[in-house]
Amino acid sequence: MTRTLRTPQELVDAGLIAPAAASALEAVAARYSIAVTPAMAALIREAGAPIAAQYLPEPEELITAPHELEDPTADAPFTPIKGVVHRYPDRALLKPLLACPVYCRFCFRREAVGPDGGLLSEAELEAALDWFAETPAVREVILTGGDPLMLSPRRLGRILARLAAIPHIETLRIHSRVPVADPGRITPGMLAALTLDRPLYLCVHANHAAEFTPEAAAGLRGLHAAGLVLLGQSVLLRGVNDSEAALEALFRAMLRHRVKPYYLHQLDPAPGTARFHVPVEEGLALLRALRGRVTGLAWPSYVQEQPAGAGKMPLGMAGMRGGAGQAREAV
Numbered sequence: 001m002t003r004t005l006r007t008p009q010e011l012v013d014a015g016l017i018a019p020a021a022a023s024a025l026e027a028v029a030a031r032y033s034i035a036v037t038p039a040m041a042a043l044i045r046e047a048g049a050p051i052a053a054q055y056l057p058e059p060e061e062l063i064t065a066p067h068e069l070e071d072p073t074a075d076a077p078f079t080p081i082k083g084v085v086h087r088y089p090d091r092a093l094l095k096p097l098l099a100c101p102v103y104c105r106f107c108f109r110r111e112a113v114g115p116d117g118g119l120l121s122e123a124e125l126e127a128a129l130d131w132f133a134e135t136p137a138v139r140e141v142i143l144t145g146g147d148p149l150m151l152s153p154r155r156l157g158r159i160l161a162r163l164a165a166i167p168h169i170e171t172l173r174i175h176s177r178v179p180v181a182d183p184g185r186i187t188p189g190m191l192a193a194l195t196l197d198r199p200l201y202l203c204v205h206a207n208h209a210a211e212f213t214p215e216a217a218a219g220l221r222g223l224h225a226a227g228l229v230l231l232g233q234s235v236l237l238r239g240v241n242d243s244e245a246a247l248e249a250l251f252r253a254m255l256r257h258r259v260k261p262y263y264l265h266q267l268d269p270a271p272g273t274a275r276f277h278v279p280v281e282e283g284l285a286l287l288r289a290l291r292g293r294v295t296g297l298a299w300p301s302y303v304q305e306q307p308a309g310a311g312k313m314p315l316g317m318a319g320m321r322g323g324a325g326q327a328r329e330a331v
C-alpha cells in the first residue's frame with residue numbers, strides 16, 4: 001500500500017474494516033475526515049486495537065453527548081487575526097494549515113481539520129507573520145493546525161526563518177503527529193528546513209508504545225541530530241493507553257527515542273468522542289500507580305483544557321502526593 005486511505009470503501013479494500021460496516025460509515029466520513037497512512041495501516045495490522053481505535057471511524061461518532069462541544073478549546077475569542085490564537089501573554093499559536101497526515105477519531109479540532117481546509121493564503125500568512133513581529137509580548141510561537149509538518153519543506157522553512165528573525169521571538173515550537181504517523185515525511189529536505197539558529201521544540205503526538213516503529217525511530221534520530229528538542233504529548237484514551245502497563249510502555253518508549261514526555265491530556269469533549277473518555281479520577285490513579293516506579297524523566301504533566309478557552313490546568317498535583325485536587329495556575 002502506497003497511499004493514504006481516505007474513504008470507508010478504501011478501508012474495506014485494505015482489509016481494515018468489514019464490508020458490512022462501510023455503508024454506515026459513509027455518513028461519518030461526510031462529517032469527519034478519514035486518513036490512514038500506509039505506515040499506520042501496516043501498524044494496525046501489526047499492533048491491532050490500540051492503533052485501529054485511533055484512526056478507524058465508528059458509527060457512534062455521529063452521536064454528540066450533552067457535554068460535548070463543537071469547539072472545546074474555544075479558540076475563536078482569542079483569534080486576533082486569521083491563523084493566530086493568543087490565549088496566554090507570552091506565547092501564541094500559528095495555524096498555517098488544517099491538514100494532518102491522519103485524522104484521529106478523538107481530535108479536539110475534528111470539526112475544523114481536513115485535507116482541503118485551512119491553508120493560509122500568502123496574504124493571510126504574511127499578515128499573521130506581521131502580527132507576531134508587531135506583538136513584542138509574544139516570546140514563543142507554537143506552530144500547530146492541523147499538522148505543520150504537512151507543509152512542504154520550502155514553505156515551512158520560510159515560515160520558520162521569518163519567525164526566527166523576529167528579535168523578541170525566543171523559542172519556536174511545532175506540534176506534530178508526522179514523526180509517528182507518517183515518518184516518511186522526515187526527509188533530508190525537511191530536516192534542513194527545521195535546522196534553525198533558534199531553539200526549536202518539536203512536540204510529538206503519540207499515544208501508544210507501538211507507534212515508535214523503526215521508521216519513526218529513524219525520523220526521531222534525524223530530528224534530534226538536527227538540533228531539535230523533542231517533547232512528547234499524549235491523550236489519555238479508553239482502549240488505547242488506559243492501563244498502567246500501556247502508559248508505562250508509552251513513556252518509556254518516548255524516552256528511548258529521545259522524546260521527553262511533556263503533556264498527558266485529559267480528552268477534550270469534542271463531538272462523538274465519548275467512547276474514548278477516561279474519568280479524571282481514573283487517570284490520576286493510573287499516574288499515581290506509576291509514581292516511583294518509573295524515572296521522573298518519564299513523568300508528563302497531566303492536564304485538562306478548561307471551559308470557555310480558560311486554558312490548560314494541571315490535574316491532581318496534590319493527588320500525586322496522596323491527596324486529591326487540582327493545582328490552581330494555568331500552564
Ligand code: SF4
Pocket residue numbers: 099100101102103104106107108109110113145146147177205
Ligand atoms: S494529528 Fe492532531 S490535529 Fe490532526 S487529527 Fe490528530 S489530533 Fe487532530
